[in-house]
Amino acid sequence: MFPACAVRLRALHILRAPRGGVLPPAGERRAAQKLFSSEKVIHKDRSLPNSSWNSDLKLMFDQFMKKCEDGSWEHLPSYGSRSSQIVQYFKEVFLETKLRKDEQMLSQARLFTRSYEDGLGFEYVMFHNEQEKRTVCFCQGGPYLQGPPGFLHGGSIATIIDETASMTAIIAGGIVMTVNLNINYKRPIPLCSVVVINCQVDKIEGRKLFISCDVRSIDEKTLYSDATSLFIKLDPNKSLT
Numbered sequence: 001m002f003p004a005c006a007v008r009l010r011a012l013h014i015l016r017a018p019r020g021g022v023l024p025p026a027g028e029r030r031a032a033q034k035l036f037s038s039e040k041v042i043h044k045d046r047s048l049p050n051s052s053w054n055s056d057l058k059l060m061f062d063q064f065m066k067k068c069e070d071g072s073w074e075h076l077p078s079y080g081s082r083s084s085q086i087v088q089y090f091k092e093v094f095l096e097t098k099l100r101k102d103e104q105m106l107s108q109a110r111l112f113t114r115s116y117e118d119g120l121g122f123e124y125v126m127f128h129n130e131q132e133k134r135t136v137c138f139c140q141g142g143p144y145l146q147g148p149p150g151f152l153h154g155g156s157i158a159t160i161i162d163e164t165a166s167m168t169a170i171i172a173g174g175i176v177m178t179v180n181l182n183i184n185y186k187r188p189i190p191l192c193s194v195v196v197i198n199c200q201v202d203k204i205e206g207r208k209l210f211i212s213c214d215v216r217s218i219d220e221k222t223l224y225s226d227a228t229s230l231f232i233k234l235d236p237n238k239s240l241t
């Protein structure tokens, strides 16, 4: 276990201790509270520019923020740990009681795509167009996502495609999970370059949502990958496990 992790667990234990009857010393409680209040940083919107963003990513962000002004596009915020109502609902309805009660594990859980430090992994921002049922994601894949030297790992490309397609499906259908993802890798993506992932809802049949995506250079001249995916809307009456 990492030392930081151990500190968090200790702090969590201290804050929970009154339920066990014995109150830890006030100094220890204050330190524990401070540690957790400083973690509000986890909830900062990670889809806003930071110093690791290159000029292409900043440019695309600015262009699409402008498009949001007339309401046709919407900027989708993104957090290190998902904390939206949909996630709360997911936890309440679909997470087994055993898992839900494991607060230590849940408090450490991070969204995979937001688990790297700034600039090392996925730097991305998404925008959604409701009328077109379309989501675009601008992504700069950092050095920790390397596969072949100088290029992105195919799994990291699949991850950001899945993340963008999931957002598209969740907006259209509520609580869904990916059941199928097919990707054609056509050209390798240079590390630290910015790509645009364009996802749209092709059709909805009952609980099935069919989403298609392509990944291109921002000048749209290079098609790096295309993909189709199938999402299933979860049935609250069926257990996930």
Ligand SMILES: CCCCCCCC(=O)SCCNC(=O)CCNC(=O)[C@H](O)C(C)(C)COP(=O)(O)OP(=O)(O)OC[C@H]1O[C@@H](n2cnc3c(N)ncnc32)[C@H](O)[C@@H]1OP(=O)(O)O
Binding pocket: 086, 087, 090, 162, 166, 175, 176, 177, 178, 179, 180, 207, 208, 230, 232, 234, 235, 238, 240
């Ligand atoms: C809230 C935030 C969510 C964020 C999600 C982010 C994206 C992700 O990372 S998801 C993680 C990876 N995905 C998974 O782990 C999903 C694993 N799969 C499952 O748990 C189950 O398949 C689940 C719960 C999605 C659906 O199960 P269940 O409700 O029993 O549906 P089931 O009856 O089997 O299938 C429904 C329909 O879909 C079809 N279907 C299911 N899987 C597939 C597939 N792989 N290909 C084609 N069709 C399929 C079935 O044939 C069925 O069709 P029909 O109704 O015509 O007979």
